[in-house]
Amino acid sequence: MILGFAHPAVVVSDLERSRDFYSAAFGFRVLSDEGWSDTPEVDAAIGSGDSRCRGYMLAGHNCFLEIFEFENPQQTGPEPSTLGPHERGLRHLSFFVDDVEAEYERVxxxxxxxxxxxxxxxxxxxxxLRDPDGNIIELCECPTPEEDLRRLPGIKALQEWANV
Structure with a gap:
């Protein structure tokens, strides 16, 4: 049985800068330190070899966001800042906001x-917009009452937990 969507993960070039950015821009807070090195089980699970990284699991308003900075293996793909919104793959993180213009200037x-x-x-x-690593972020207002996040199950409980 599927319990729910867990989190997106973003690989970044500067872990602390990205933690500070997502915390200041979107209110995420560090839930836990993540990372590994010399862990064959993790390499086998993610399909890599000799991987080493540091990371954080961040808790937000209604979601989690995982960020990683890999020491190994080295990046071989294109820089995120060279990929447009039309490219294949996951292309953006979207955040509902109450005032796009004000949040745009703030971010x-x-x-x-x-x-x-x-x-x-x-x-x-x-x-x-792009985050400091070039990943695309969307700021948008709730398009319809049906997409208002407060309608999702568990949002009230998460809001209470975040205010602890």
């Missing part, structure tokens, strides 16, 4: 890079 001041400018289409305001 830019925290080190994000503009990819677009806030636009309103079909009654919804949204914009794409």
């Amino acid at each position: 830019l001041a925290l080190g994000a890079q503009a990819l677009g400018a806030p636009q309103k289409a079909s009654g919804i305001t949204a914009v794409y």
Whole structure:
């Protein structure tokens, strides 16, 4: 039985910078330290070899976000900042906000890079930015009452837990 979506994971170039960015920009807090080295079981599980990394599991308003900085193996793929929103694969993390324009300016001041400018289409305001590693972030207002996060099961319990 599927219990729920657990978390996305983002590989970053500077773990502490990314922790600080996601904490300041979106209110994430460190839930636990993550990471490993010289662990054949982890390598076997993730399909890698001699992997070493540090990381954090972050707790947010209604989700978890895992961030990792790998020491080994070295990156061989393209830099995230070279990939557009149309490329295959996971392309962005989306955050519902109450005021896209205000949050856009605030997140830019925290080190994000503009990819677009806030636009309103079909009654919804949204914009794409890049985090300090070039990963795409979407800021958008709730498009419909049905997509209001407060309607999701468990949100009230998570809000109470986060305020402890």
